[in-house]
Amino acid sequence: xxxxxxxxxxxxxxxxxxxxxxxxxxxxxxxxxxxxxxxxxxxxxxxxxxxxxxxxxxxxxxxxxxxxxxxxxxxxxxxxxxxxxxxxxxxxxxxxxxxxxxxxxxxxxxxxxxxxxxxxxxxxxxxxxxxxxxxxxxxxxxxxxxxx
Numbered sequence: 628x629x630x631x632x633x634x635x636x637x638x639x640x641x642x643x644x645x646x647x648x649x650x651x652x653x654x655x656x657x658x659x660x661x662x663x664x665x666x667x668x669x670x671x672x673x674x675x676x677x678x679x680x681x682x683x684x685x686x687x688x689x690x691x692x693x694x695x696x697x698x699x700x701x702x703x704x705x706x707x708x709x710x711x712x713x714x715x716x717x718x719x720x721x722x723x724x725x726x727x728x729x730x731x732x733x734x735x736x737x738x739x740x741x742x743x744x745x746x747x748x749x750x751x752x753x754x755x756x757x758x759x760x761x762x763x764x765x766x767x768x769x770x771x772x773x774x775x
Contacts, residue, residue: 643752644719650759651713651720660685666766678762688716722751
């Protein structure tokens, strides 16, 4: 049985990046380069550590931030950490670095040496979206601005 080649779902990737831009804009608010915001993550009767948002660089058309989590099995497993570029002119946010791996391709042959999934880039951006959505829905912080 012949395998069909994976075809990039550009529409889904762009939709996810646009939604992530809106989520991150809400969480980052007016943070400037070098500033950090902590969002305590809570679930039903439990605390799941903190979501950390740090603005690394600000430019007129691009902001680079680091999104990470602490407090969940610290020292046992490596906590998730990613670098995200926010493109203000396109109103999109894209994961460019995850766990110190950079430059993700839109599509990978499978299997491959690093065992990336064929749609690895889309999956990373979806993970960021779920992570940010959880932070918006269940996060506790004193300084996140409210929507009008």
